[in-house]
Amino acid sequence: MTMMTASDDTATKQAKRPSVDFKTIGPALALLILCVIGFMLNPAFVSEGNLTNLLTRSAFIGIIAVGATFVITAGGIDLSVGSMAAAIAGVMIIIMNGAVETMGTGLATVLLGCGCALVLGIGAGWINGALTTKGKIEAFIVTLGTMGIYRSLVTYFADGGTLSLNFDIRGTYRPVYYDSFLGLPYPVWVFICVAICGWLLLNRTAFGRYCTAIGSNEAVAKYSAINVDRVKTLTYVIQGLCVAFATIIYVPRLGSASASTGVLWELEAIAAVIIGGTVLKGGYGRIGGTILGALILTTIGNILNFTDLISNYLNGTMQGLIIIVAVFLQRSDWKLGKSK
Amino acid sequence: MTMMTASDDTATKQAKRPSVDFKTIGPALALLILCVIGFMLNPAFVSEGNLTNLLTRSAFIGIIAVGATFVITAGGIDLSVGSMAAAIAGVMIIIMNGAVETMGTGLATVLLGCGCALVLGIGAGWINGALTTKGKIEAFIVTLGTMGIYRSLVTYFADGGTLSLNFDIRGTYRPVYYDSFLGLPYPVWVFICVAICGWLLLNRTAFGRYCTAIGSNEAVAKYSAINVDRVKTLTYVIQGLCVAFATIIYVPRLGSASASTGVLWELEAIAAVIIGGTVLKGGYGRIGGTILGALILTTIGNILNFTDLISNYLNGTMQGLIIIVAVFLQRSDWKLGKSK
Amino acid sequence: MNVEPATPAAIIEAVNISKSFGPVPVLFSVSMDVRPGEVHALIGENGAGKSTLMKILSGFHDPTSGQIRLDGEKTALPANGGAESLGIVLIHQELNLAEQMTVEENVFLGREIRSKGFLDKAAMRAAVQTYLDEIGLDISPTDRISDLTIAQKQMVEIVKAVSRNARILIMDEPTAVLTEEETDVFFRQVEKLKKSGVGIVFVSHKLNEVKTIADRVTILRDGQWIDTRASNDLTPDMMAQMMVGRELSDLYPPMHEADIDAELVLEVDNLVAPGVGPVSFALRKGEILGFSGLIGSGRTAVFEAICGLNPIEGGSIKLFGRDAGPMTVAAARDQGLAYLTKDRKEKGLLLDKQMQPNLTLFALPKFVKNFGLDRKAEEDALNRAIRRFDVRAKDRNITVGKLSGGNQQKLLLAKIMECDPKIVIIDEPTRGIDVGTKQQIYHFIAALAAEGVSVVVISSEMPEIIGICHRVVVMREGHITGVLTGDHINENEIMRYAAGLKREDLQ
Amino acid sequence: QDKIKIGVSYPTPTHAWAAGMNWHAEQAEKRLEALYPDVDLILVNSSDPEAQASALEDLVSVHQIDALVVLPFESEPLTDPVLNVKKSGAWITVVDRGLSQPGIEDLYVAGNNPELGRVSAQYMKGRLKDGDNIVVLRGIPTVIDNERFDAFMAEIEGSGINVLDHKHANWNRDDGFEVMQDFLSRFPDIDAVWAQDDDIAIGVVAALKQAGRDGDGMFVVGGAGMKEIIKGIMDGETLIPVDVLYPPAMIATAMDQTVAAFKSNGPVAGRYILGATLITPENAESYYFPDSPF
């Protein structure tokens, strides 16, 4: 019997590994293919400048998508992230501009702005979470509602126009987006940190396990002494925090916020999460995949800027096709299933 | 024993009924409250003209939402409906304009256009369905992809601008939107027909039951010898068909289609479905609720146009708040639970 | 009964069936046939491959080798329940109902009665009502499955199967969640079907039932066919022995008298909760307290309220002498109070996850080291649990949903015990467990009690309650109708309290 | 490889005006590339400010452009990204929406938003009398919309004309139609509508006709110069009697001038502000481009 078990074990390992690995490397493979296509279209694709741009750009969606991974893993959804980013950016700018008189245009003001952003992110996330759990309203409706609310608030604050950061503060704040450390721009470092923290949190802590359990079966989670409402609320808070981080590195890029800031980020973030292999219905989340998903999405946009072979109008078509094909390739365990 | 049981039975029935009813009348109540608010803001709200406008306007989202009820009940989601409507409208216009030379500007051309719309709707729905079921790609990703594809196709066809229907055909086609029958505009009649058919299909046929079963538990459905893939594909086809109907009554309104046609209709349709009490994760669908949900959404927009009490910029805030509150009120079975 | 002058030809035959999941073999050349009008029981240890064989017989799995013969002809059964059209109906071991749908909708799922293209709901409701009446089930066709108790769900499964005019009815542990009363009702249905010529396959771990109802018995061990015999030639003990391959000693451990002076660890006073009238009782250290009663008598509801799973509407609870008002589940666990659910599929285990995350989920804070999870400790815990509870999984990384039913139950027990509770409430401890393992579990419970852990056993299996409990509380309709001790713990007494024929005023 | 590379970046057309602009840009590309074989124009459009900022980065890092013609999605957010392009040494031409920081661009070509509002208001004042009622349908809440609206309101101030209410119709026919429907239900007496944009105006007219309130001298003023509207003006349409020009061809002007900066010897720099001409039946002919999609 013992021998049986041992041989069984190795046998299953051989059988399982490839399919498991394929699902894991699927997104990586898709990204690789995209990069090859990019290189063939224009060798400048792999120039250091372009790769840096690409990574930096992925940071926004990537950071938000890390948060979304938690929400989705625990069986929720958050449609409000794009608007939330716009609203946080708006309030940050108002606060920093307002603080110029008393605090000057130095680091202190910028830190104040960042602090407020974090507080707002946590607060906004908490509102989403509390309405979902305590209010027992579907996450879809709650976040659709707050999406409209945050978006219109930023329009209101900006009086329909654009809120712009004081020019001098911009000077202080600019390096956060544009400067590099060890060859990598700061946003990329933030992205890396958020990704690592997210990965540890999801895969190496009790909290992450709870998220997965809740997404997998809420009743079982409840019976397993998990405070379901609290964990779910926390996932939204994490999402809010991630949005705040993304906003903190976004504001110095364009120095402004308006009603059109962050439009459709929610869809991009969710798409990144799902391209990465997380299951939309919850119960299974992969931070690593999410990161790759965000990179894939950014790369698609980047590649389309590389060529004028296709009518600009068809960008959306290409984007849609690539997303579908990327996910299709990755999901095709059936191939292995057949050959086995 | 028998007596005991009997009394138990009535007891549980008494306890159950009100909560069930409350869930059913919840959306109706929310709509009623909105109407009262509308009336108080401006008595013109209940003028015949306004009510007719309101109903006619609800028809688009309402018809699409009927289709969405099927998709969501069966555990899927369709984000592509807005873009699909735009693309179908665009192709319809191109075809009708093209047919003028050979077929003239009479009814035949309009019917040709409508026929094409239906074929396109069915085809587009089938593509979504097949990619989801045969391709085994998450519905969210598939329809996010086709959303981008259809939207960019219509932009392409319209060269970024607007496709306009030939002026003479417009004359023939106009009545479909603007004329009435027994005091109700034709779009409202179409809406009523679609709603009744949808209701019958969902509640009175085996197909409707299969949708519910699949959404509730796909394995159970499969083990009951239900052809899960076919039923799921059919829900997307129905969705496509509904989009086609909505487009057929949309085109004669302004006789044009552009890249901004149907933007965000997908979210509105899904919101209508969920406000109406259908469960986003599938397994429970209510056509009646969906109709009310569509009416609620349209009424909110209408009411906001009826008052200048609130800054225009805050429209989105009001909309978001009302949606959340409407759903909250409707979900609050806890009230009844407490009082018991 | 079984003089069989001329045995009728088998309706369905499995010939030399082997089955592997991937590289893991679970059945080795097993043969079995079912004749019209017979009840053919299939018994074996947990994980022996009974469910797998049943699924192959009804087309849900394809055999890796071997063949199925229907009416003597080699057939490839249609997949996914399509075999119903051939008259082969399977009641799955795992409940197979759509939770959000109603009883009527479930019963007729996939073969709705239609008139003019539309559903004939009235006809279907009437039909379901007839079946429900026949089987004595007190629910309405329009009730939602999610509102039913697990036993009611099982009865609905039975109704569903019975309503399908089967030639072959295969039932995988239909009685596991039923009380004896319900089992009797159910057996009357089986007899009726048998008379009408239906061939019935019956899987159960309750060997007395097998003895009662079966005409022939096939025994599987570790995926191997051991024997097929007329049930008249077998006694339950013989069956048990053939299943486990060794002589079984006493099923129940010797009863140690409880210390009646031991401290009270749990005192419940006039507890009111959903489905529970005021109830009062107390539990001592090291005591095994049985809770008996009919389906829906509120036993589960009492403990779900105590453990923080359901709201409490009144009364007080004392834990170890201290007031413990309404607690969260986590607080209850931290104070040493743990509840093991009877619904392992919906509330007990994450079916799409592997064993290890399931095992440690309940006691997860114990595995936290430096803010992270101690994966080594988790791994060790799994090794320990597999040994201690004899969880038989041929592949450790298998998702729990693919474990055999009994092994799921063992894993669930292991999961709850992982937090080292001082009071453990076990709801239906041996649901779907084979005799050999049952014995282990009973000894395990007795050992726990001997160590000073207090155990509450909620069970619908009367012998089990009688065999291991020091004291038995009987409930009826949310109220405690009697508390039995010593010699009073016998089937007669319990039944009288449970059925409401006798009632004692407590305190 | 010695080609002069000129990047042209503007928002993805989602409404008719932008489509017209796109058409003019493509025409100009063909014309200029045929004329100067050593000039390569790269047209990129982007769906939001974010994407446009990214596109600008890509134009520099991948295409290494020598000059940039940019119609910013919004002024504020694109100021820094354009500044970065400037730092790479490229020539900068800004179209339509000025950057929020002066001195970045070498050349500025624009329409005049406040002027559009003002001209519209002046026309209203000319046709309406004290006590008449108008409603206003605005665009998408943006700086452009604010500039137009504020100028309009400032001009109308004190004229005795009542602005009953103003709502956003998002430069969109559907919204124009629905908002106007509701205005009509709400206000029994409306004498004129300022729709600000021709797309909105088309929706407004449909709503007026539906309600049968398109008679008695009621009129609608749109804006931008859509060819159908101009055709209508030429034909003496009374419901939309005039239009206020906001020419989409400005991007072509900008491209011409930018190429000229490399190709001609004369100095090319400064500001070209195109007026917001009032198009009337008298001058309509000269603003009518039947081939343009706009």
Ligand SMILES: Nc1ncnc2c1ncn2[C@@H]1O[C@H](COP(=O)(O)OP(=O)(O)OP(=O)(O)O)[C@@H](O)[C@H]1O
């Ligand atoms: N889908 C599957 N994939 C892999 N292994 C499986 C699958 N289904 C069952 N098994 C394995 O096959 C073996 C036999 O399981 P089966 O369910 O037939 O046992 P059983 O005799 O019904 O046991 P029980 O009495 O506990 O229900 C078990 O080891 C189980 O883990």
Ligand SMILES: Nc1ncnc2c1ncn2[C@@H]1O[C@H](COP(=O)(O)OP(=O)(O)OP(=O)(O)O)[C@@H](O)[C@H]1O
């Ligand atoms: N949260 C609740 N709200 C209302 N009624 C409830 C609730 N929980 C349980 N009940 C009712 O209380 C009664 C007792 O159910 P319970 O499951 O506790 O019985 P049981 O004795 O454990 O039965 P079984 O034999 O099925 O295990 C049932 O009629 C059930 O419907």
Ligand SMILES: [Mg+2]
């Ligand atoms: Mg089994």
Ligand SMILES: [Mg+2]
């Ligand atoms: Mg070119």
